[in-house]
Amino acid sequence: MSLLEAKDITKKFGGLAAVSNLSFTVNKGEILGIIGPNGSGKTTVFNCISRFFPLTAGELYFKDKRIDQLPAHKICELGIGRTFQVVKPLRRMSVEENVMAGAFLRTSSMARARQKAGEIIEFCSLDKYRHREAKSLPIPLRKRLEIARALATEPELLLLDETCAGLNPKESEAAIELIQKIRDAGMTIIIVEHIMKVMMGISDRILAINFGKMIAFGNPQEVSNHPEVVKAYLGDAYA
Amino acid sequence: MKNVNLLLKLLLLVIVVILPLVIKAPYQLHIIILIFIWAIIGTSWNLLGGYAGQVSFGHAAFFGVGAYAAGLLQFHLGISPWWGMLLGPIAAVVVSLPIGVIAFRLRGPYFALAMLALGEIFRLLFINLPFTNGAKGILIMPAITTKMFYYYVGLAALLLTVGVTYYIIHSKIGYYLVSIREDQDAATSLGIPTTLYKNYALLPSAFFTGLAGALYMNYVAFIDPNIVFNLTNVSVMVIMVVMLGGVATTWGPTVGAAIYIVLGEVFRTTLGSANVLVFGVLVCLIILFLPNGIVGEIDMLRGVLARKKEGAAGGVKV
Numbered sequence A: 001m002s003l004l005e006a007k008d009i010t011k012k013f014g015g016l017a018a019v020s021n022l023s024f025t026v027n028k029g030e031i032l033g034i035i036g037p038n039g040s041g042k043t044t045v046f047n048c049i050s051r052f053f054p055l056t057a058g059e060l061y062f063k064d065k066r067i068d069q070l071p072a073h074k075i076c077e078l079g080i081g082r083t084f085q086v087v088k089p090l091r092r093m094s095v096e097e098n099v100m101a102g103a104f105l106r107t108s109s110m111a112r113a114r115q116k117a118g119e120i121i122e123f124c125s126l127d128k129y130r131h132r133e134a135k136s137l138p139i140p141l142r143k144r145l146e147i148a149r150a151l152a153t154e155p156e157l158l159l160l161d162e163t164c165a166g167l168n169p170k171e172s173e174a175a176i177e178l179i180q181k182i183r184d185a186g187m188t189i190i191i192v193e194h195i196m197k198v199m200m201g202i203s204d205r206i207l208a209i210n211f212g213k214m215i216a217f218g219n220p221q222e223v224s225n226h227p228e229v230v231k232a233y234l235g236d237a238y239a
Numbered sequence B: 001m002k003n004v005n006l007l008l009k010l011l012l013l014v015i016v017v018i019l020p021l022v023i024k025a026p027y028q029l030h031i032i033i034l035i036f037i038w039a040i041i042g043t044s045w046n047l048l049g050g051y052a053g054q055v056s057f058g059h060a061a062f063f064g065v066g067a068y069a070a071g072l073l074q075f076h077l078g079i080s081p082w083w084g085m086l087l088g089p090i091a092a093v094v095v096s097l098p099i100g101v102i103a104f105r106l107r108g109p110y111f112a113l114a115m116l117a118l119g120e121i122f123r124l125l126f127i128n129l130p131f132t133n134g135a136k137g138i139l140i141m142p143a144i145t146t147k148m149f150y151y152y153v154g155l156a157a158l159l160l161t162v163g164v165t166y167y168i169i170h171s172k173i174g175y176y177l178v179s180i181r182e183d184q185d186a187a188t189s190l191g192i193p194t195t196l197y198k199n200y201a202l203l204p205s206a207f208f209t210g211l212a213g214a215l216y217m218n219y220v221a222f223i224d225p226n227i228v229f230n231l232t233n234v235s236v237m238v239i240m241v242v243m244l245g246g247v248a249t250t251w252g253p254t255v256g257a258a259i260y261i262v263l264g265e266v267f268r269t270t271l272g273s274a275n276v277l278v279f280g281v282l283v284c285l286i287i288l289f290l291p292n293g294i295v296g297e298i299d300m301l302r303g304v305l306a307r308k309k310e311g312a313a314g315g316v317k318v
């Protein structure tokens, strides 16, 4: 069964179609990778799903329920969590408080929220920084906090936007390990990353876009050999 | 450590409760009652502006509406202005509702501007409306004149305001409000209905500011639109009071109110009309050198000390 379905979604900024007529499905339990050059519309797809932007046209279904008319906070309540490419920590709150803010979506009890935040902080290997103010964390930890906070809302579908950007190889590896752990816990994930190797390794299927349009969609092998993808990434000479 | 803290707090409470039995001088009690009233306004403003990050430049609207609710009851109907302690806060909430519903939907400075306008609109309305007695204001003959009575009413109102605010802040709502202040997009992504929660801060803030207004009417017994709806002396002053004491701290507004009232008295008697200027300069200095306010800086210092003590163990606490 598909968990999420996008039908001909289009998002225009003035004259610019950042996403145009894009259709895809996300299956329960899979990791779907979205690739595309800079400015191709990956983040805009996330912003459309999470309803940070209203769609210009098209429809979105989550568990067969139409969601593109709902307000952004409802999307999260339904079970779609997200991170931001440009991280948005709750700066003057501690790591624990950041995660608790997420946990309060499913409980009103202080003790319960704190306990759950503790579990998630451990799951994300942030225990050492539990009482640190978010603004004092370096980028790799902020990215991790971003994930922890989203996890606390108990999403069924998690949208991860460039978790590995700005990380060194060792930190990236740790981040990927975490993403795999999240998948093993039963979550469905849509992931955007720039490093091809990462995407090939981790994704079950890949959606390749350019100028907001789909250029290939399928398993990693198919997509990476697709002439349009090679062209978009390496230029015409290689196609 | 926790027990010592609790004991100190209890001791302080006992002192505050028996204080008027010791100090009987009306002037000193008068000063403390004014501090209570300003502490209530400051604490209310802080809930909305300090914790939720929704800065209001028009809290005089709520203060004035609360005061007039009490005054007009007496003026027109001969009903005891003490009923205003109930009606005033409710009237302030009613006034705040449309602002919250409309201005919180928009991002940016709309709320601050809407509040600024609201305060001024009410001032002009109450000068010109037929039933408010215009710029002449409202004078009542208070049934009770002992300062001690107002002291305890003021103290009870302040404790209620601080108590309710504390409870809100240390609950889910408080976490949501601070999240909204820190990053509205992040808050939305965590499923927080931001408009609704901003209203959860606005309504109690208006309520208790209205309560302070009603108390002011009862105590001072004279109001006019230029006093209670005053932009500089109420709306802007409350922001200075909170900044002085400590934004987003439990007792900051109370400390700020105490300093403001006491210094105001000292300056007024020694400096004459230059007192406003000197107070303004003082606030500037505080903002420059103690950007977290007095209570805020103390908290900070405590955090640093706690960290030093724990340093060896590697635990970091804020």
Ligand SMILES: Nc1ncnc2c1ncn2[C@@H]1O[C@H](COP(=O)(O)OP(=O)(O)OP(=O)(O)O)[C@@H](O)[C@H]1O
Binding pocket: A013, A016, A018, A036, A037, A038, A039, A040, A041, A042, A043, A044, A045, A085
């Ligand atoms: N809020 C906005 N207003 C106007 N234009 C926008 C907005 N957000 C994105 N765009 C434009 O839409 C296009 C797609 O941007 P988007 O951020 O989705 O790309 P991306 O694939 O995530 O790129 P990157 O790899 O650099 O993160 C770009 O041309 C961008 O300038």
Ligand SMILES: [Mg+2]
Binding pocket: A042, A043, A044, A085, A161
């Ligand atoms: Mg992007």
